[in-house]
Amino acid sequence: MIPFNKAPYVEGAEQYVLDVIKSRHLMGDGPYTIKDQEILEEKTNCRKVFLTHTGTDALEFACLLADIGPGDEVIVPSFTFPTTAACITLFHGTPVFIDCHKETMAIDETKIEAAITERTKAIMVMHYAGVGCEMEKICEIAKEHGLLVIEDAAQVLGAKWNGKALGTFGDIGCISFHQTKNYTMGEGGAIFINNPDLIDRAYILRDSGTNAYAFEQGLVPAYTWVDKGSSYMPSELQAAYLYPQMLKFDEINKDRVKSFWSYYEKLKDLKETGKLDLPFVPKQAEINGHMFYVKTKDFDEMNALRKYLKSKDIYASFHYQPLHSAKAGRMFGRFVGEDINTTAESRRILRLPMFYGLTEEEITEVANAIHEFYNKQGDTTK
């Protein structure tokens, strides 16, 4: 059996968790949280990183920090995970959906300006499958119109665009440490604060809206409730599980990137013969191997291939359905422009098994099964 996903595990991880249990310090902001945050800052060159409970939590934190309120509009891709948009609606803002590029499924930056109104507050991009959006262009548009940039970088920790870590281009970046991501806390995430003007307030908003941090630093005589806020700190248990993965940050990244290119090599003949499409990696992108997908002819072929693989005990999975046409998307948001790629392309995507430690033999088995599927299909049309 080849599962779709397995949580990354690094030898000895249980020792760190045990260490936390024995320390009797389980609440947030302990030594493992601080070490994880420091490694993340060092690896990505981010100004300030805070761990959160989930990637979704980080997105909500970002909206709180961006002061999204009733009537505010945020431009988002329709092709993304539901919480990229749901976080906006939580603050009674309106997600304004636009189309994506066909080759990378990244937000189509050429469609952003047409969606800007006087209510627009931010542009929220999502980097898909380890490949970045056109960040320089997007940040330029945002600057011109005085908008914030928030990156849903949930999938792209370890990936770069023009040599710069994804999640560090915008004012705020959001990372997920969900089990399916490259590094995990089971459920977890992180927020990257890149805009220095937002850092002091981020300390307050994450800490129940109090100035407890300033108090700990000896800057105020007592701490009190000073702003909006919530509690975004995960437990040290989670941070400790993540820690050995942070120590092996590059090794885990390399392993997944190797698997990505191995899939690519083993399937590229099917691309050359026009049977399916493979992910496109633009020259600006340094991928993190978060995902490997194929694009079939259409939805029916995608589903047939998925079922064929399942019959061989190989678990592949389709992906995001467009948000603008989903029940909540129609209720809370609107689409601007033409849906050229979002619906058509999202229905062709099938994600193949991918996890840290996936073996060359397993990749060969998956690739062989896909070849078999297309050979059989060839037979029936003869």
Ligand SMILES: *Cc1c(COP(=O)(O)O)cnc(C)c1O
């Ligand atoms: C995984 C993911 C999320 C949500 O992260 P959680 O940690 O599961 O809350 C959000 N956006 C994208 C693009 C994701 O891939």
